[in-house]
Amino acid sequence: MNFIVLTIFPEMFDAFWAHGIIRRAIDQEKIVTSTINIRDYASGRHQMTDDRPYGGGSGMVMKPEPLAAGIRAAKRRAPFAKSILLTPQGRKFNQHTAQQLASWEELILVCGRYEGVDGRISHEFIDYEISIGDYVLTGGELAAMVVIEAVTRLIPGILGGEDSAKKDSFSDGLLEHDHYTRPRNFEGEEVPEVLLSGHHQEIEQWRLGSSVMRTLLKRPDLLQKKKLGEQEIEILKKWYREIEKLLNLHHREH
Numbered sequence: 001m002n003f004i005v006l007t008i009f010p011e012m013f014d015a016f017w018a019h020g021i022i023r024r025a026i027d028q029e030k031i032v033t034s035t036i037n038i039r040d041y042a043s044g045r046h047q048m049t050d051d052r053p054y055g056g057g058s059g060m061v062m063k064p065e066p067l068a069a070g071i072r073a074a075k076r077r078a079p080f081a082k083s084i085l086l087t088p089q090g091r092k093f094n095q096h097t098a099q100q101l102a103s104w105e106e107l108i109l110v111c112g113r114y115e116g117v118d119g120r121i122s123h124e125f126i127d128y129e130i131s132i133g134d135y136v137l138t139g140g141e142l143a144a145m146v147v148i149e150a151v152t153r154l155i156p157g158i159l160g161g162e163d164s165a166k167k168d169s170f171s172d173g174l175l176e177h178d179h180y181t182r183p184r185n186f187e188g189e190e191v192p193e194v195l196l197s198g199h200h201q202e203i204e205q206w207r208l209g210s211s212v213m214r215t216l217l218k219r220p221d222l223l224q225k226k227k228l229g230e231q232e233i234e235i236l237k238k239w240y241r242e243i244e245k246l247l248n249l250h251h252r253e254h
């Protein structure tokens, strides 16, 4: 995958490229990364990349010429690339979008700043607009990093465990199960016995139960959307019966 980022703050990406999974993906030549400084394509003594909005109002708008020239330069490096504008007005990014983007060979990520970019850029030079959530950031740089990281970890051969991306939260509509590591007893709380048993089937059962209940408690919206399997329904029924028992006990007492 070839990622080209257009930004007025290319230095923000130096640390991002240099660590963790992104670093490893670059070293293993699974991804190629570069930045284009939009300011390099701005003209005039001050190389301004923004200007006041026509029609008045507060805030600044990114000028079209430097962005257009920057995107054209990126397209010369990556002729088949799709160009993505990071903006709070975009489609909400999720795991499904990450999977779709991972199927492209080349991506140009345009980081908007200020109040937005000139409308003619979004109309003529941008294939998709993506937002990473309903909150406002001053620029698209952090959002671009979010997208790049989410896409990179889906590229085959990047993660330690080959199937860990498949087991991730959201990829099957459930949150991940609880995880434990040593020590067995931490400040009085024990690791669930079944995880020490070595019974792989029972461990898988326990993990599915943990996933389903965690999703019910933390993200019930995900369970509503998901098509539940037989096993998952059984788990919910089991807990439903447990809760009923508890309620009956209390009912008798009061």
Ligand code: 6GU
Residues within 6 Å of the ligand: 085, 086, 087, 088, 090, 112, 130, 131, 132, 133, 134, 135, 136, 137, 138, 139, 140, 143, 144
């Ligand atoms: Cl992609 N950009 C900006 N500036 N703010 C955001 C965003 C993107 N996604 C959520 N908020």
